Amino acid sequence: MKINTNFEFKPNRTMPEFQENSNNMIQFHKPYITIDEITEVLDSLRGGWITMGPKTIEFENKFKEYLGSKNAVSMNSCTACLHLALKAIGLREGDEVIVPTVTFTATAEVVTYFNARPVLVDVEEDTYNLNPKLIKGKITKKTKAIMPVHFAGQICDMDEICRIAKKHDLLVIEDAAHAMPAWYKNRKIGTIGDISCFSFYATKSLTTGEGGMATTENDDWAGKMRVSRLHGISKDAWKRYTGEGSWFYEVESAGYKYNMTDIQAAMGLAQLRKIEWMWERRKEIAGIYTEAFASRDDIEPPYVKADRESGWHLYVVKLNLKALSIGRNQFIEELRKRGIMTSVHFIPLHKHPYYITTFNYDRRDFKAADSVYERIISLPIYPGMSNEEVGRVIYSVEDVLQKFRA
């Protein structure tokens, strides 16, 4: 696997004091913020330019350079990127979009912004990713796009998904919120689908507090997203603030207020410089967990496909409920009692009241998602975790498994 050596980074492993864990809990997530982010943000504040400006442009340039994509359009969230990606490809009222049921609501929610229908599809039982075998049966004349979600950072079967899309004249909008960075067959995520959308939300593997980036090889779509993210104002309008441009601007369409700020971009620049190191550390932690759990019959480490490299945004184990006297929810409670905070990703969309009442899905369509959902737990995985903390998580999981053996 080719690693871009321009981005080699010597991490500052010393955490600022405010990040110290005051009680003895191991949190589910902590962003990896050091003096690097603080210095960049201060630089933005001292320079007096705080909204979209030079640092935002620099972040976009560095980001697309890192991924090797032609265009990168920053916004204030991944949700905004997904929305404007669908707008750029011309999604209309009454259209349909294929979405896996295992995702965060944002993926399907943006489809509803157009009065279009998110068509939920079941996942693979092993990876919990969109099952390509089930896509064809859900395609109708109204279908316009497929939105694969790279669950936990592991990449979907993109060859198969792109083949189906091409055959049926559909576009592929990737929800890459978990996939920064990740690889699929020697290609970095952000260069495969028609448009890829990344999240820089507080818990994501590169964070700007809130933020997102859409990458695409298509200049026309990139241009459309740029105009829409700032009030529909024609292309380089933001430059009028910097002294590069004039006072004149034109509104081409009704747009949105979705731009990133230089304060966010400053954080992003510092995070991007150490993205490879942060990724290595998450891979290391995933490796330690997997080694600890691999030989057990009461817990399954994440299933990993060989021809791709996960971003390891999440480490999701599956409990073997037959071997246990308690269910998943109680398991989480037992871990919490031992000072380990965990989470569940995700409650499948077809289980949420809004999606049930609005779209009338056939609930028998989601057997894999339903059965996996009952037994998943996301364990803490973030670069700032010490080996001692990783060890405590393993010890606590083993303790609960032992104590509640069926």
Ligand SMILES: *Cc1c(COP(=O)(O)O)cnc(C)c1O
């Ligand atoms: C976090 C997340 C999003 C939304 O990202 P925001 O930047 O918070 O808008 C979308 N999809 C998935 C799968 C996510 O995990």
